Structure formats: structure tokens, C-alpha cells
Amino acid sequence: MKNWWKILAVILMSYSVIAGLLTPLSPAMRHLDNNVAQANTTFQCTIQGYNTEFKKVNTPPRAWLQRDSAFALCASNIQILSDKEMKLTFDIPAKVITEGSKEDFDLIVDTDHDGSMVLPDAILVKQDSSSAMLIPSCTIADLNIGSRSFTFPYRPIIEETIRNLYFHVSLWFAMVLLLMLSLYYNIQYLRRGLLLDNIRSSELIRISVIFGILGLITGALWAKYTWGKYWSWDLRQTTAAIVVLIYLAYFVLRDSFEDLDKKARISAVYSIFAFFAMIPLMFVIPRLQGADSLHPGAGGNPAFGSNDLDNTMRMVFYPAVIGYTLFGLWIAQLWYRVEKLKLKMLEID
Amino acid sequence: MPSFVIGSLPLCFVNLWTSTYHLLKKEVTLEWRQKFTLSGVILYVFSTVFVVYLSFVTVQIQVWNTLFWIIMMFASTNAIMKSFIQENGTRQLYYYTLVPPTAVILSKIIYNVFLLTLIGLITYFLFIIFAEDVVRHRALFLLTIFLGSVGFSIVFTFVSAIASKASNGATLMAILSFPIIIPILTMLIQLSANAVGMVQNTAYWKDIGILISIDAILLVIVFILFPFLWKD
Numbered sequence: 001m002k003n004w005w006k007i008l009a010v011i012l013m014s015y016s017v018i019a020g021l022l023t024p025l026s027p028a029m030r031h032l033d034n035n036v037a038q039a040n041t042t043f044q045c046t047i048q049g050y051n052t053e054f055k056k057v058n059t060p061p062r063a064w065l066q067r068d069s070a071f072a073l074c075a076s077n078i079q080i081l082s083d084k085e086m087k088l089t090f091d092i093p094a095k096v097i098t099e100g101s102k103e104d105f106d107l108i109v110d111t112d113h114d115g116s117m118v119l120p121d122a123i124l125v126k127q128d129s130s131s132a133m134l135i136p137s138c139t140i141a142d143l144n145i146g147s148r149s150f151t152f153p154y155r156p157i158i159e160e161t162i163r164n165l166y167f168h169v170s171l172w173f174a175m176v177l178l179l180m181l182s183l184y185y186n187i188q189y190l191r192r193g194l195l196l197d198n199i200r201s202s203e204l205i206r207i208s209v210i211f212g213i214l215g216l217i218t219g220a221l222w223a224k225y226t227w228g229k230y231w232s233w234d235l236r237q238t239t240a241a242i243v244v245l246i247y248l249a250y251f252v253l254r255d256s257f258e259d260l261d262k263k264a265r266i267s268a269v270y271s272i273f274a275f276f277a278m279i280p281l282m283f284v285i286p287r288l289q290g291a292d293s294l295h296p297g298a299g300g301n302p303a304f305g306s307n308d309l310d311n312t313m314r315m316v317f318y319p320a321v322i323g324y325t326l327f328g329l330w331i332a333q334l335w336y337r338v339e340k341l342k343l344k345m346l347e348i349d
Numbered sequence: 350m351p352s353f354v355i356g357s358l359p360l361c362f363v364n365l366w367t368s369t370y371h372l373l374k375k376e377v378t379l380e381w382r383q384k385f386t387l388s389g390v391i392l393y394v395f396s397t398v399f400v401v402y403l404s405f406v407t408v409q410i411q412v413w414n415t416l417f418w419i420i421m422m423f424a425s426t427n428a429i430m431k432s433f434i435q436e437n438g439t440r441q442l443y444y445y446t447l448v449p450p451t452a453v454i455l456s457k458i459i460y461n462v463f464l465l466t467l468i469g470l471i472t473y474f475l476f477i478i479f480a481e482d483v484v485r486h487r488a489l490f491l492l493t494i495f496l497g498s499v500g501f502s503i504v505f506t507f508v509s510a511i512a513s514k515a516s517n518g519a520t521l522m523a524i525l526s527f528p529i530i531i532p533i534l535t536m537l538i539q540l541s542a543n544a545v546g547m548v549q550n551t552a553y554w555k556d557i558g559i560l561i562s563i564d565a566i567l568l569v570i571v572f573i574l575f576p577f578l579w580k581d
Contacts, residue, residue, distance in 0.1 A: 190574075190577050242528045242531050243528075245528040246528040246529060249524045249525050249528060252521070252524055253511070253515070253521060253525060256515040256516065256517055256521060257514075257515060262514065265577060265578070266511055266514050266515075266578065268577075269511065269574045269577055269578050270511050270525065272570065272574060273507065273511075273529070273567075273570055273571070273574055274528075274529060276566055276567065276570045277504070277529040277532070277567060279566070280532045280559070280562075280563050280566075281531070281532045284559065285532060285535065285536075
């Protein structure tokens with residue numbers, strides 16, 4: 001079948017939208033009503049769960065306060081108030097910290113239904129004097145995985161907006177792939193001189209610019225929810241906007257020529273030059289040490305660590321990238337045909 | 350590869366260098382004869398710096414640094430715009446019958462590097478007179494001016510070659526070159542922030558390396574693409 005890839009584009013795009021929007025987030029702790037504890041007292045706090053179903057547990061839940069990999073405290077009493085609320089009680093002994101007078105402890109809660117949940121540096125424990133004498137640690141073992149396996153990870157602040165990854169990042173990936181293809185066609189045009197190659201390339205750039213603008217918009221919306229502002233002059237935001245500007249200028253350049261061959265030749269030269277000027281912009285500068293960016297992947301880190309994209313998300317993200325790329329190709333092909341027909345009409349005239 | 354290509358390679362390079370040399374000499378002679386272009390640019394820089402400091406009165410180091418490069422960038426655009434736009438088509442056609450096209454762009458790039466370095470030094474001099482000399486590492490700052498001139502020269506000369514083909518050259522020059530120049534400009538401002546002592550970054554050699562590699566990539570691309578551009 002000739003048009004299988006168009007069907008694939010529709011399937012993958014619909015899959016990424018449906019799976020991306022309907023898959024629940026994994027159960028997590030969202031909020032604590034009390035986060036400062038004093039040594040040698042009984043500490044009580046109520047945790048607020050997100051997407052949790054505490055009432056459905058079969059075995060009693062467990063909870064720990066973990067100082068480091070060597071030491072943890074067990075909860076002395078756990079009371080389930082509702083699906084979303086659980087009251088924890090810890091008897092904190094007099095000596096829990098070896099150095100200094102206070103330290104952040106991680107809170108770990110484990111139930112057989114929701115699996116284990118971690119809230120890093122959740123509770124600040126204060127102690128009058130440090131001591132090397134410690135009571136024995138309570139071991140953390142046999143953590144449950146939980147009954148729901150196909151979930152997206154819960155991240156503080158990002159929360160439900162994590163789904164935007166399948167739109168925002170996929171659009172950027174698709175844009176770069178389509179721009180690479182347009183580069184190929186432009187080089188082919190300069191080598192062989194077939195006007196149609198240049199039109200192909202130009203239509204690919206057109207859809208890439210639209211993807212780029214959509215990527216900017218989805219990014220700005222995401223930024224509003226996570227960073228508080230639509231536009232915060234983040235390094236990646238700026239470079240992305242510049243890339244869009246470069247290619248918008250490309251169309252202004254094209255429109256300033258009447259002669260078809262001149263238009264094609266000069267715009268091809270400019271777009272190849274712009275692509276190679278864009279490489280340091282997109283791939284080098286944001287990765288420099290000391291380059292500050294709010295985006296993950298800045299400051300010398302790889303773009304996707306296990307922190308940003310887990311296996312469940314990959315199962316939606318990669319199909320989304322392929323889907324958007326194929327969809328872009330399809331649209332570009334339609335525009336290309338329109339331009340080709342216009343060219344034919346010119347010949348008839 | 351056929352033997353005649355290998356045989357003619359050294360000749361082709363000799364041709365490139367000698368033509369570049371002669372074209373460069375022509376540029377300098379032309380500039381010397383019509384002094385108004387150079388003095389025009391110097392006057393442009395002078396009035397800009399004057400107006401800016403008249404409005405600001407005093408500036409902080411950060412503003413000093415940014416202003417320097419912004420003024421430098423606009424002055425460069427103005428200086429380089431004439432490279433291709435001011436030369437008429439018939440004379441260009443005459444060059445292309447005599448010399449390889451790469452010699453044309455190479456001579457203009459080299460000439461513009463000198464011109465921009467000069468403009469940079471003049472701007473710096475005016476900044477010292479009207480404001481103060483905030484530069485702590487003078488060698489690094491002068492090196493930054495030179496590297497900036499190289500980068501600006503490559504991008505602006507090539508874009509002016511593109512823009513000269515269209516009727517609305519001056520507008521195109523701005524919208525085509527400014528987005529492309531931003532990575533270079535960012536690196537330059539970062540480097541000169543080091544030179545004025547705003548940031549203490551001992552790893553500025555890395556920045557210099559990146560700047561040189563951006564320049565090198567663009568120069569190679571310009572060399573490959575320019576032959577496609579000139580023929581009308």
C-alpha cells in the first residue's frame with residue numbers, strides 16, 4: 001500500500017494524544033501538614049496523597065523516615081483517614097543525627113495497592129546536640145510495586161502538565177527532523193538544479209516553522225504552569241525563538257524575488273547557511289557548562305536522563321515523534337503538489 | 350580523480366591567492382579614494398556613542414559591555430552593507446569573468462575583518478573617552494574584538510551578498526543577518542564580560558575555541574555556497 005505512512009501518522013498521533021492524556025499519574029505524596037520534627041518527641045503528620053487509594057490496602061501500610069542509606073526510622077503508628085489522607089506517627093529518639101543539629105529526612109510510604117512513594121527531604125529533624133551513639137536502623141525492604149503499572153511519573157510542580165512533553169518536545173523533534181530533510185533537498189537542488197527539489201524543501205521548511213511556532217506556544221503554556229511566566233528569557237526559549245525567526249526571514253527572502261530560478265537558488269543558499277549557523281545555537285550553546293537554563297538537559301547534562309523520561313513515557317513519546325514527523329511530511333507533500341500545479345499553470349500560460 | 354584536476358590544483362590555489370590579493374588591494378584603494386564611506390562609519394559610531402551616553406549619563410559595567418557590542422554590531426552592519434549592495438552588477442560580472450568567485454568573497458571578508466577591527470578599536474576608544482575604561486584584561490578584550498570582527502565579517506559579508514540580489518537589500522540585510530549573528534554575539538558578550546571583570550571564569554579558552562569553531566564552520570559553508578550565489 002502506497003499511503004501506509006499517512007495511516008501510520010494518524011494512528012501514532014491519535015495514540016499519542018489519547019495515551020498521553022488518559023494515562024493516570026502514578027500515586028504519590030503531594031503535601032505534608034507538618035515538616036519539622038524535634039528529637040526525643042513523638043512526631044505526627046498527615047500526608048496528602050495524589051491519585052492514591054489508601055482505603056484499598058490489604059496489608060497494613062508501612063512508612064519510614066530515612067536519613068541516608070545507612071539509617072531509617074520506622075513509623076510507630078499509621079492511620080488511614082481516607083483514600084487521599086494518611087496519618088503517620090514517628091517516635092523520634094533523642095539521638096538520630098551524627099553531625100550538626102538538624103538534618104533533612106526523606107519520607108517513604110509503602111502500601112501494597114499504590115506501591116512505594118518517596119518524598120525527598122520532606123522532614124527537618126532537629127536535635128539539641130549531635131552524637132555518634134545511634135539506635136539501630138529500621139530496614140527498608142520488600143517495597144511494593146503497586147497495582148497500576150502503566151502510569152506517568154508524578155513530579156512535584158510539573159504534576160499533570162507532564163503530558164505536555166508529548167506535544168512540546170515531539171513538535172521540536174519533528175521540526176528538527178523535517179529541517180534536516182529540507183537541508184537534504186536544498187543541497188540536492190544546488191547539485192542537480194531541479195526546481196522541484198527546492199519547492200519540496202521550501203514546503204518542508206513551511207511546516208517546520210509551523211511546528212516551531214506550536215512548540216513555542218506549548219512551551220510558553222508549560223512555562224506558565226511550572227516556572228510562573230509565559231516567557232522567562234530562558235536560553236532554550238530564546239534560541240528556539242531565534243530559529244523560528246531565521247526561517248520566517250527565509251520566507252521574506254523568497255517573497256522578494258520574482259524570478260523563479262533566482263528565488264530558488266538564493267533561498268536555498270540562505271537556508272543551508274542558516275541551518276549551519278543554527279547548529280551551534282540549538283545544540284552547543286544550551287549544553288555549555290555554566291549556560292543557565294530552566295529546561296532539563298541544560299548546563300552539560302544530557303537532555304533525557306532517567307529523571308525526565310521513564311519507560312512508560314518513552315512508549316508514548318517516541319511514537320509521538322514519529323507521528324508528528326510523518327504528519328509534517330504529509331502536509332508538506334500536499335503543499336508541494338499545490339505548488340507543482342501552480343508551476344504547471346505558469347507553463348500553460 | 351582525473352590527472353588534470355590534480356595537476357591544476359596548485360595552480361587553482363595560486364590563482365585564488367593572487368586574485369584575492371589583487372582584489373584586496375582594489376578594496377583598499379577604493380576605500381582610500383572614496384574616504385566618505387569610512388569616515389561615514391566612524392561618524393556613525395561617534396554619534397551613536399555620543400547619543401547613548403548623553404541619554405544614560407552613567408552606565409554600569411554590564412550595560413557598558415552590552416552597549417559596546419550592540420553599537421559594534423550596528424556599525425558593522427552599516428559598514429559591510431556596501432560590500433555587495435553598492436557595487437553595480439556589471440562590475441561584479443567583470444570580476445567573475447576574471448577571478449574565481451571564492452576570491453571575491455575571501456577578499457571582501459578579509460578586508461571587512463580589518464575594517465571591523467578598526468571600527469571596534471575606534472568604538473573602544475570612544476567608550477574610554479566618554480565613559481571610562483572598565484576593561485581589566487586588555488589582551489583578552491582586544492582578542493575578543495578581533496574574533497568578533499571575524500565572525501561579523503563572515504556573516505554580514507555573506508548575507509550582504511544574498512541581500513544584494515534582491516531589490517529591498519537594506520531591510521533584508523537586517524532580518525536575515527540578525528538572527529544568525531546572535532550565537533556569535535552571545536559568545537562575544539560572554540567573553541568580554543570576562544575581560545571587563547564582570548565574571549571570573551578561567552575557562553574562557555573554551556569560549557574562544559567555540560567562537561573560532563563557529564567562525565570556521567561558517568567560513569567553510571560560505572566558501573562552498575558562494576559559487577552558487579554569484580551567477581545570475
